Amino acid sequence: MSSNAPWWSSEDVWRKLAIWVTAAMAVILVFLTFDTVSQIVAGGERVPGYDVINQRVYYRHDDERGFQVPVIGDEAPLFGEILTATEAEALVTHGKLLVQSKNCMNCHTLLGNGAYYAPDLTKAWLDPGWAAESVREQVMVSFLTDPGGNARTYGTNRRMPNLDLSEDDARAIIAFLKWMSTIDTNGFPAGFTPIRQEGDQ
């Protein structure tokens, strides 16, 4: 190292800086992770408990935050049956296991992550494509149990393959989708037009 080289060009300075910067960022990330995880556990501030599937879910504009947010409404049990917290968790868990083992994420997106061959599932429960609130559950079950026969391709000819889902499997997936629609996703997807539901203003 020649004597006229500026201090900031030395290997030693940058080695120390690399170590300190990395350590500092890692520590900040750990602190933020504790806070974030506490808010996104089921039943936390931003992610409702699984028994929320017993209630109606709306997606409404929040003027203060400037985007749409899920709003939990009155009682509206899924498939007409009120579930305990434990039963609801078991049903959603079964649904999530199915979503993973059927590899849904390599065609669809969940919370916007996955593949782009089929629509996003984040607000699938609230999608107007299910015709009307009164028939939504049945239409969803029919579609999931026989996606070829009840194909909804909207002119693309892309059909969901038959995934050997029983009616119970379909109900579990629907429970998972209903629960997922209640997550506060900071307004994603934007400008979404939900299905018309009882109690809409």
Add this chain to the structure above:
Amino acid sequence: MSTIGILDSSNLNSGQKVAVKYFTVAMVLFLAQCIFGLLAGFQFIVPGFLYEVLDFSVNRMVHINAMIVWMLFGFIGSVYWLVEDESGTTLVGAKLANLNFWVLTLAVTVVVLVYLIVQTGSGDKFSIWFINEGREYIEAPRWADIGIVLCVLIFFYNVAATFMKGKWSGISGVLVLDLVALAGLYVAGMFFTPNVSLDQHWWWWVIHLWVEATWEVLVGCVMAWGLIKTLGARRKVVTTWLYIEVALMFGSGILGLGHHYFWIGTPEYWFTIGGFFSALEPIPLVAMVVHAVYDAGRHGFQSSNHPALAWLIAHAFGNFFGAGVWGFMHTLPQINLYTHGTQWTASHGHLAFFGAYATIIIAVIYIAQQKWRGNVWMSESLAGAWRWKWALALTHIGVIGMTVALLIAGYEQSFIERAIGGSTWGGYFAAQVHPWFVSSMHWRMLFGVVTTLGVLVLLWDLAVIGKGEVRSAKKITPLEHFASGDAVAPA
């Protein structure tokens, strides 16, 4: 005594003998990635193609998994390639490294066969453990996760112990610490939860902190070593650059994780943190471009291995444009709200993975082929040089073409599906049938074919480059200006 122009394993040290095995499997998987990408791309155009035989979900899963695994094999191979050279001693566990290679390769084969034959499972833990975990990029079932971690730990032991036995350098110090993080982070993805927010929160620890942090630093180490090897660049200067890159990469990339936390249920403060730090992520990539091009220019583009240097420079630009520019374009939450989950991401993914990672692994494989053939001549007037040039050109034209086609599709989705269609399923499909989207998918297919042709030429070239050549590798002498020991300017 080495034999010039003939593939002879006696030209290689024990680490390098293992490395070429990893490189061979990596290149086979690279071709598999292309083939399954073509199948998936074709299904966008003809959706009935292989319906309920090899569905899009299967092809796409194999496409992205083959990529992740061939890149991991390429990285492991690269480290085994340089470990003896860099440590100045022999690999401590050559037999262990060989055994590890065969176990890992066998495991990957079983996982892929299960993906292709069994495809999906019933909704229970058995499926997660033995068939398919169903989480993008880390679909490998849990048994394979555990196997991967064990194999990486054995690899880590071999590398760290070799450096401990020999000598440490700036490059090896960064490399070993980076490997600890790389192996440790994978564990963050090895659990099941019904809570999709929590699931994706930890899933990004693996995906982001691998791809946008630890992998970047790992290729920084390989780049530093590669510049010393191909250009004779001075170690002190290269090492200083490496530290600068580590500071900038981890300084921006660790909290840059926040740009995946805008929409998955995580708190609003990630808008600011993720937006700010991820916007800084291109800076170290600019530094890498400056570094590589300045080095090459200072040496008058004289090099001992032309194809390797070309791919190293391609890496510097590809990393900057693919990861840096294409990432920055949609990293701020205000625009990401409309681009997240559209073909924008696919556009970024194609250019970034190719530009940042495929290129540099290919560069190291060229360095490997050179030595495997007895440190053969690979500079100007090399017989059959058209092959590496065509491989370089076709793969780049192909990937850039796919990137632009997907970007146009992404723009179209942002407008028609998101802004106008209100992000409903109706909006999604309205965007999918729009002529702009449909024509983009056709162009993507065409450029996918071009890419695959390029990869075929590349594999052909890698198999034969230097064959029959009788000259020894060109000797690169350090420039006089920098021979005095000054480290002020990058050289």
